[in-house]
Amino acid sequence: MTSAGRYPLVLRGGRIGAPRTAPEVFDVAVGADGRIARLGRDLAVSGVEELDLGGRLIVPGLVDVHQHLDKSRIVRRAPNPTGTLLGALDAFRRFAPGVSREEIVERARSTVEACLARGTVAIRSHTNVDLEWELRAVEALVEVRERVRDRVRLQIVAFVTSSGARGAVGRARGLLESALDAGADVVGGAPALAPDPAAFTDMLFEVAARRERRLDLHVDENLDPRHRQIEEVIRQTRERRLQGRVVASHCCSLSALPPSVAKPIIEDLAEARIGIVTLPAANLFLQGREADALAPRGLTRVPDLLAAGVPVACASDNIQDPFVPVGTGDMIELGRWTLLAAHLLSDGLGAALRMITTTPAGFMGLDADYGVNEGALADLLVVNAADAEDMLMTGPLERTVFFHGRHVAGPALPPARPIPPPQI
Numbered sequence: 001m002t003s004a005g006r007y008p009l010v011l012r013g014g015r016i017g018a019p020r021t022a023p024e025v026f027d028v029a030v031g032a033d034g035r036i037a038r039l040g041r042d043l044a045v046s047g048v049e050e051l052d053l054g055g056r057l058i059v060p061g062l063v064d065v066h067q068h069l070d071k072s073r074i075v076r077r078a079p080n081p082t083g084t085l086l087g088a089l090d091a092f093r094r095f096a097p098g099v100s101r102e103e104i105v106e107r108a109r110s111t112v113e114a115c116l117a118r119g120t121v122a123i124r125s126h127t128n129v130d131l132e133w134e135l136r137a138v139e140a141l142v143e144v145r146e147r148v149r150d151r152v153r154l155q156i157v158a159f160v161t162s163s164g165a166r167g168a169v170g171r172a173r174g175l176l177e178s179a180l181d182a183g184a185d186v187v188g189g190a191p192a193l194a195p196d197p198a199a200f201t202d203m204l205f206e207v208a209a210r211r212e213r214r215l216d217l218h219v220d221e222n223l224d225p226r227h228r229q230i231e232e233v234i235r236q237t238r239e240r241r242l243q244g245r246v247v248a249s250h251c252c253s254l255s256a257l258p259p260s261v262a263k264p265i266i267e268d269l270a271e272a273r274i275g276i277v278t279l280p281a282a283n284l285f286l287q288g289r290e291a292d293a294l295a296p297r298g299l300t301r302v303p304d305l306l307a308a309g310v311p312v313a314c315a316s317d318n319i320q321d322p323f324v325p326v327g328t329g330d331m332i333e334l335g336r337w338t339l340l341a342a343h344l345l346s347d348g349l350g351a352a353l354r355m356i357t358t359t360p361a362g363f364m365g366l367d368a369d370y371g372v373n374e375g376a377l378a379d380l381l382v383v384n385a386a387d388a389e390d391m392l393m394t395g396p397l398e399r400t401v402f403f404h405g406r407h408v409a410g411p412a413l414p415p416a417r418p419i420p421p422p423q424i
């Protein structure tokens with residue numbers, strides 16, 4: 001509250017409610033620290049600014065926990081001739097050498113703006129660290145993070161890939177440590193690209209444990225049942241006691257395993273509290289092209305993982321690059337895609353909603369800062385929808401976004417009418 005006893009912002013008459021409940025009308029008072037100070041019906045408080053939500057729905061801002069901002073918006077200059085993962089890696093390898101740090105900044109900023117306009121308040125971006133770019137992309141993303149820090153939270157993964165992973169493990173370790181020194185937040189990499197995936201995975205876990213960083217790895221991004229790198233990730237997580245701090249993205253080949261083989265792996269994932277990120281856009285585009293009939297969907301076993309209690313998020317992955325030629329950064333769209341592509345049932349809207357909100361927020365460590373709760377940061381999305389499931393089904397076009405209690409995107413809301421004095 002300000003010294004004059006007024007909150008900087010009060011949102012009047014919004015509706016808040018868990019999926020499948022009738023949302024109730026609430027006011028939200030935001031403190032000077034950008035956090036939700038009071039939440040309740042007809043709050044007897046006053047605000048420097050008071051806005052009338054007119055019954056609009058308030059949900060927590062959306063979270064996109066897996067992007068590649070350094071690669072976004074290059075598809076016309078780097079097309080993928082085969083449509084496969086190898087084709088994408090090859091197209092990017094040919095494109096990468098001529099790219100400047102400034103260009104990465106501009107493309108990444110454009111994509112961040114698009115995401116913000118669609119209601120995203122937090123993004124985790126895997127950012128290439130390799131022999132071609134060395135730290136160029138990490139430095140670019142650190143600059144972007146600084147420029148957008150008052151409107152969106154950006155977390156940078158040092159993604160040791162391509163030439164960085166193919167060389168000696170010691171060299172990859174040096175690149176990774178330099179990237180963390182340069183400002184990257186999270187340890188990442190693609191063990192499958194390394195000559196010795198187990199040694200490479202061991203190096204990533206050793207650095208993460210020693211430097212107390214979270215891990216987010218690209219794991220088993222193929223449909224070959226012989227690829228079970230996930231088992232090494234589970235083993236390392238347990239050995240180094242990193243339960244709850246490790247995320248495995250993709251895990252497509254889990255779908256290629258017989259259920260009897262997949263089941264104990266899924267139980268181990270739940271026990272080790274490893275989070276899974278499914279990436280329907282990349283999987284639908286890149287996987288299964290070798291099939292000449294009944295092409296597979298390519299996603300991991302999302303319903304089985306959820307049933308076993310494994311936290312699963314979905315995310316954009318690549319946006320308009322050789323890995324995924326399309327994409328808008330719209331997490332509501334991604335939630336719908338995941339419901340369809342992962343074969344959830346029609347009562348899976350709540351699960352899909354958690355995949356774009358609370359679950360990825362947990363992966364990013366936002367914890368108590370996140371949510372429509374007193375004490376959380378006021379990072380909020382306001383839309384015209386009957387309830388949260390309706391928002392996911394219909395994808396409202398008008399989205400008003402608040403970050404730390406400040407209006408940062410979408411249509412402005414009208415001022416609230418002053419509350420009349422009590423009649424005597």
Ligand SMILES: [Zn+2]
Binds near residue numbers: 068317
């Ligand atoms: Zn990725």
